[in-house]
Amino acid sequence: MDRLTLQQRRWYAAEIIGEEFGSEIRSYSPIRVGWVTPKGSRTFEVSFYHANYPEGVRQKEYELLTLERNNVFILARSTSHQPVRWFLIHEVTFEWLKRHFEVVNEAGLDVEAWLERNA
Numbered sequence: 001m002d003r004l005t006l007q008q009r010r011w012y013a014a015e016i017i018g019e020e021f022g023s024e025i026r027s028y029s030p031i032r033v034g035w036v037t038p039k040g041s042r043t044f045e046v047s048f049y050h051a052n053y054p055e056g057v058r059q060k061e062y063e064l065l066t067l068e069r070n071n072v073f074i075l076a077r078s079t080s081h082q083p084v085r086w087f088l089i090h091e092v093t094f095e096w097l098k099r100h101f102e103v104v105n106e107a108g109l110d111v112e113a114w115l116e117r118n119a
Helices: 019-024 094-101 111-118
Strands: 011-017 026-040 043-050 059-069 073-078 086-090
Antiparallel strands (some): 011 086
16 A cells, blocks of 8 residues: 655645644645655654745744554644644645635646645
8 A cells, every 4th residue: 555655846735733723723724845854763854835824934844753644644743843733634635725715726727736826
C-alpha cells in the first residue's frame, strides 16, 4: 500500500486542530509545501505556505511527529507548539475548498492551478 507523501511545491488540504482556535477547535487552510526534511523516529520538518492565514504569517515551519500515515492522510502533532497543535493533511479537492471556503470552480482549471491563481 502506498502512503501519502508530501511533495515540494504541491498543494494539500490542512485541518489544524488546537485549543487556540476557540470553540471551533479547528482551522482549515490550503497549504503549499515548501520543503520536507525527515528527522527520523517518525519526525519531520516541513515548511508550509498557509493560504488561509493572515497576511504576514503565511509562511511557517514546523517539526511534526507522525501519528498515522496511510494512502489518504497524514495525522501529525507539532513537537514545538504549546498548547499542542494537531495536523490532518490530505489531498486538496474542489469539494473540500467549497465546503470550507465557498470556492467556485472556474471552467478548465484543476485545483492546483486555481489555488496558484487565487492564493
